[in-house]
Amino acid sequence: MEKQKLYDSFVQLEADAKRMLARIDEMQTDLMQVLERDAELEIENQHLRERLQEIQAAADKKSERPKTAAAPRLSKSRANLKKLYKAGFHVCNQMYGSRLDDDEPCAFCLDVIYGERR
Amino acid sequence: MQFSIKRTLFVKKLNDVQRAISSKTTIPILTGIKLALTDAGLMLTGSDADISIEAFISATDEKNELEIGSTGAIVLPARFFSEIVKKLPEDTMTLEVKDNFQTELRSGSASFTINGLDANNYPHLPSIDTEKQVVIDANVLKQLIAQTVIAVSTQESRPILTGVHLVLDNQELLAVATDSHRLSQRKLHLDIDKDIHYDVIIPGKSLLELSRTLSDDVETVEMRIAENQVLFVAGTISFYSRLLEGNYPETSRLIPSSSTTQVEFNAPQLLAAIERASLLSHASHNNVIKLTLDPAKDDVTIYGNSPDVGNVQETLTHSNLDGEQLEISFNPDYMKDALRSFGQTEIQVAFTSALRPFTLVPTEDQDHFVQLITPVRTF
Secondary structure (H helix, E strand, C coil), X not given: CHHHHHHHHHHHHHHXXXXXXXXXXXXXXXXXXXXXXXHHHHHHHHHHHHXXXXXXXXXXXXXXXXXXXXXXXXXXXXXXXXXXXXXXXXXXXXXCCCECXXXXXXXXXXXHXXXXXX | CEEEEEHHHHHHHHHHHHCCCCCCCCCHHHHEEEEEECCCEEEEEXXXXXXXXXXXXXXXXXXXXXXXXXXXXXXXXXXXHHXXXXXXXXXXXXXEECHHHEEEEEECCEEEEEECECHHHCXXXXXXXXXXXXXXXXXXXXXXXXXXXXXXXXCXXXXXXXXXXXXXXXXXXXXXXXXXXXXXXXXXXXXXXXXXXXXXXXXXXXXXXXXXXXXXXXXEEEEEECCCEEEEEEXXXXXXXXXXXXXXXXXXXXXXXXXXXXXXXXXHHHHXXXXXXXXXXXXXXXXXXXXXEECCCCEEEEXXXXXXXXXXXXXXXXXXEEECCEEEEECHHHHHHHHHCCXXXXXXXXXXXXXXXXXXXXXXXXXXXXXXXXXXXXC
């Protein structure tokens, strides 16, 4: 009788594991969708912010208000590089595209992003 | 080949040469030490293919007590040979090469016979004969090595950065090392021929070994450079090293020429404070400490935080704080290395922004020594 019981519980366990796997799969798909949506929204948000800034800049110009002393803005291409760097990738000539190890800073990358071009 | 020699002196020279010998070499004969005896004296050679060290024991110097029976050359297994020599009983020892490279070592009543190898199979060291030699004060060279080698990269992924970049131009020697997280640059003025121009990359490991080889009684070091080798001659020691091939990245533009916030510290005091703050930052995952500078309140404070353990805050003694308010985060280990290289001195730290690298220079002499540290990316 003992053996029968053992076998039954094993079958039960197998069924549980299968159900669990199905659930994990399902959740993974859901997570992917959420992540994708998140990335899309982020990009959308950025576009909107850029647009807003444009509108505000235009408005500032019209009303001739002296602009608050903001830090000199990076050009679009440099801002792009900065984004890559912040995402954890080298943007310097030597190591372009490889991962920054352990989030260590890289002086060459910073020069590419912020340095003065002579 | 047969000679007898004062043992203490021989052991000393043996130790010098042995620095170059590695047990992990791909060429078996390089686990040995080469002894070449001529009428002029005894030459010891050790090498691991990257660096080679030669030490010469002159026959004319009375102190060496070198007595030559017959000349010749032999290669002996370095580890056994040096251990035997160190443990021999008497003050003098005799070495004699017999048939089939069997070598007999005698001292007092002890007698060893070890198997040697044919010295003709030992690789030849590169011959570097150039007129353009550079003479540097040994202590200055040691200091230069200590100051730059700290910034050399230890990662093999970028081999070129494991070296120190030496540029000699117009009587000015510039030594730069960087691992891309920090950079160290030292300048020296040398009284040499104006025509001498070099641009080489010497492995940091070689320089470190070189500075260990330089004993206190050596006053000047002579540097000679050939195609892919550099030779340092210090007294009776010749130190050869392979050069790294490739182009060193342009580093002069990494050092900012202007700054927005400046402050001065006493280097040992700042070092002590950073060491205290790093006690906690080491426990946390990212190992970062934060520095805030507020010129309006004349206040400089460092913070260290480790969510698991706790946090630390310390107001720093400083002088001449000037410029804009700033908050910057960096790896305290880089700061510690940099500060140690300054020794007992006042330093000036100059910041451009929280995102740009900042520099440390001695307050007295701002041109000849610069340490640069890159801040940690903060989000």
